[in-house]
Amino acid sequence: xxxxxxxxxxxxxxxxxxxxxxxxxxxxxxxxxxxxxxxxxxxxxxxxxxxxxxxxxxxxxxxxxxxxxxxxxxxxxxxxxxxxxxxxxxxxxxxxxxxxxxxxxxxxxxxxxxxxxxxxxxxxxxxxxxxxxxxxxxxxxxxxxxxxxxxxxxxxxxxxxxxxxxxxxxxxxxxxxxxxxxxxxxxxxxxxxxxxxxxxxxxxxxxxxxxxxxxxxxxxxxxxxxxxxxxxxxxxxxxxxxxxxxxxxxxxxxxxxxxxx
Amino acid sequence: xxxxxxxxxxxxxxxxxxxxxxxxxxxxxxxxxxxxxxxxxxxxxxxxxxxxxxxxxxxxxxxxxxxxxxxxxxxxxxxxxxxxxxxxxxxxxxxxxxxxxxxxxxxxxxxxxxxxxxxxxxxxxxxxxxxxxxxxxxxxxxxxxxxxxxxxxxxxxxxxxxxxxxxxxxxxxxxxxxxxxxxxxxxxxxxxxxxxxxxxxxxxxxxxxxxxxxxxxxxxxxxxxxxxxxxxxxxxxxxxxxx
Numbered sequence: 033x034x035x036x037x038x039x040x041x042x043x044x045x046x047x048x049x050x051x052x053x054x055x056x057x058x059x060x061x062x063x064x065x066x067x068x069x070x071x072x073x074x075x076x077x078x079x080x081x082x083x084x085x086x087x088x089x090x091x092x093x094x095x096x097x098x099x100x101x102x103x104x105x106x107x108x109x110x111x112x113x114x115x116x117x118x119x120x121x122x123x124x125x126x127x128x129x130x131x132x133x134x135x136x137x138x139x140x141x142x143x144x145x146x147x148x149x150x151x152x153x154x155x156x157x158x159x160x161x162x163x164x165x166x167x168x169x170x171x172x173x174x175x176x177x178x179x180x181x182x183x184x185x186x187x188x189x190x191x192x193x194x195x196x197x198x199x200x201x202x203x204x205x206x207x208x209x210x211x212x213x214x215x216x217x218x219x220x221x222x223x224x225x226x227x228x229x230x231x232x233x234x235x236x237x238x239x240x241x242x243x244x245x246x247x248x249x250x251x252x253x254x255x256x257x258x259x260x261x262x263x264x265x266x267x268x269x270x271x272x273x274x275x276x277x278x279x280x281x282x283x284x285x286x287x288x289x290x291x292x293x
Numbered sequence: 294x295x296x297x298x299x300x301x302x303x304x305x306x307x308x309x310x311x312x313x314x315x316x317x318x319x320x321x322x323x324x325x326x327x328x329x330x331x332x333x334x335x336x337x338x339x340x341x342x343x344x345x346x347x348x349x350x351x352x353x354x355x356x357x358x359x360x361x362x363x364x365x366x367x368x369x370x371x372x373x374x375x376x377x378x379x380x381x382x383x384x385x386x387x388x389x390x391x392x393x394x395x396x397x398x399x400x401x402x403x404x405x406x407x408x409x410x411x412x413x414x415x416x417x418x419x420x421x422x423x424x425x426x427x428x429x430x431x432x433x434x435x436x437x438x439x440x441x442x443x444x445x446x447x448x449x450x451x452x453x454x455x456x457x458x459x460x461x462x463x464x465x466x467x468x469x470x471x472x473x474x475x476x477x478x479x480x481x482x483x484x485x486x487x488x489x490x491x492x493x494x495x496x497x498x499x500x501x502x503x504x505x506x507x508x509x510x511x512x513x514x515x516x517x518x519x520x521x522x523x524x525x526x527x528x529x530x531x532x533x534x535x536x
Contacts, residue, residue, distance in 0.1 A: 036297040037343050039447045042502045055501040063338065063504070070514040071332035077323060079342045082298045116517030186300045240316040241303045244324075253331040256377035258519040 034185060035089035036082045038062050044092055045101070054098035057134060058088070061102035064133045068106065068113035071255060075247045076191040080112070083250075086182035091175065094218055100171055102134045103141035107175055110146035112250055118267045122146055144172045152205070159208050162215050170216055177213050177221060184228035190237045194248055202229055295446065296350035297343045299323050305350060306362075315359035318395060319349075322363035325394045329367070329374030332515060335444070336508045337452040341373065347443040352436060355482050361432055363395055364402035368436055371407040373511055378524045405433045420469075423476040431477060438473050438482065441466070445489050448496040454504045463494050 035041035041062070045055055065084055072080035088104035096104075106113070109130065110122045117126070122143065131139045148154065158173060165173070183189060189198050206229040213222035254260065296302035302323070306316060326345050333341035349365030356362075367374075370391065380387045391400040419434060426434070444450055445466075450459040467490035474483035515521070 033294060036301070037339050037447075039337060039339055039449045039452055040297070042452060042499070043447055043496075045502075046499065052499075052501050055499065059502045066334060066338060066340075067514055067517070070516050071519075072516075073327055073331075077299045077327060079298065079340050081340050082343065114516040114518050118518070186298075186304050188300045191300055191303065237303070238307060238313065238316055240313045241307070241320055244320075252516055252518075253327055254516065254519055255331045255375045255513065256328065257375050257381070257522050257525050258515055259522055260518055261520050 034086050041085050048092050058102045061105040061134045065105045071253050073253050074250045077243050087178045090178040099138040103138045107145050181225050184232050189232050193243050302346050319363050322366040322395045326366045332513050337449050348439050351439040360398045363399045367403050368406050420472045420476050445493050448493045454507045456498050
């Protein structure tokens with residue numbers, strides 16, 4: 033059973049034999065995550081913090097170095113963390129903030145995790161290149177596999193509103209994930225991934241418990257007595273407007289017949 | 294092992310015998326809890342949502358009554374829930390919102406949980422009064438005990454800033470809660486209290502894992518792209534001036 037709360041994770045870390053300095057690093061990463069993922073919820077309704085804790089717990093059980101466990105707690109911070117910014121980009125200021133808390137080594141994992149493409153083409157490419165990868169990149173793949181296993185704990189995928197689409201994805205790419213874990217030398221993780229995928233794809237849950245939320249991905253549940261800072265909605269509206277305008281211009285240029293064609 | 298996330302709680306419910314209506318009620322209670330407790334943490338750094346899920350899971354294991362499980366998910370809605378500016382002004386609005394979402398029975402449990410005789414300061418007097426209570430009141434006491442038990446699961450209170458103080462009071466707390474469980478006639482709960490507190494007292498304090506900031510109560514972390522509503526600031530200032 034993997035941890036889903038900081039309490040369970042902290043107990044596990046002690047059992048797994050991490051030393052005092054390493055525990056402090058992981059605790060700091062946790063408290064940073066509480067700030068950056070405050071009020072964030074998965075589309076399945078699960079608290080986002082539980083997901084990152086679960087990921088770190090899987091890494092700790094895989095005897096990963098403390099820096100990687102700390103990175104597990106903030107692994108998707110550049111995509112989902114709230115830095116008080118309206119952009120989802122990785123910026124130097126954001127990187128500095130993460131580095132200041134969890135150190136340069138752990139931040140490297142988080143940065144590479146954000147830079148790597150995990151879509152269909154990216155997964156196939158990673159799978160092909162895995163044997164020739166350097167240690168740092170192999171650990172980033174391990175981080176991704178822990179993230180994926182966590183999403184299958186307790187059949188969570190089935191609680192998403194778009195579970196059918198997700199199941200289709202895992203039916204296609206599940207074996208790839210299992211093989212990547214095996215190639216990395218984590219046979220237990222590979223086995224668990226296989227079991228979790230089989231359980232997800234072969235089970236059903238009562239429809240009444242499935243999330244009724246319209247969100248497809250994790251989202252920010254703004255506390256009711258709060259509002260977005262005024263500049264952020266304005267900037268978001270401007271950026272949306274510009275993107276819409278660019279799309280229109282693109283469509284017009286695509287529709288126009290090519291001269292001399 | 295008690296549930297700590299909605300997924301674990303839902304799996305626990307499907308293992309039992311809950312009707313579709315019961316499952317819907319509990320899912321709606323959880324969805325309301327997500328809205329009310331957004332950004333809220335326990336003094337140990339644990340998310341508040343995990344705490345209410347844990348409480349509901351304990352109550353479900355001990356009692357199995359869906360309305361009480363739903364009340365477990367919302368037990369501290371009136372003390373810690375964020376109902377927005379309008380909700381802060383009007384008690385009626387808060388209870389209307391609860392009734393609309395989860396119905397009158399669950400709301401009544403939550404209201405009773407919040408009202409005076411059940412608060413922390415008077416738990417010492419409770420064992421002597423249990424025999425005179427109505428069944429609903431006894432269920433609310435069960436909720437109170439489940440809340441305390443959840444706080445101590447896996448040694449939770451030992452990760453607070455003032456962990457040493459908590460450790461010193463463990464035996465006193467265990468005696469009180471165990472006495473309450475005995476009075477409620479629940480030997481399963483009594484055994485669970487003894488087990489959890491024994492685990493807690495064996496656990497060492499690890500200074501490296503404690504909160505660095507002194508927090509004795511639940512606290513809220515606002516998302517960095519958000520700020521408190523201007524109306525709330527004005528309301529707070531007005532109250533201060535009037536005081």
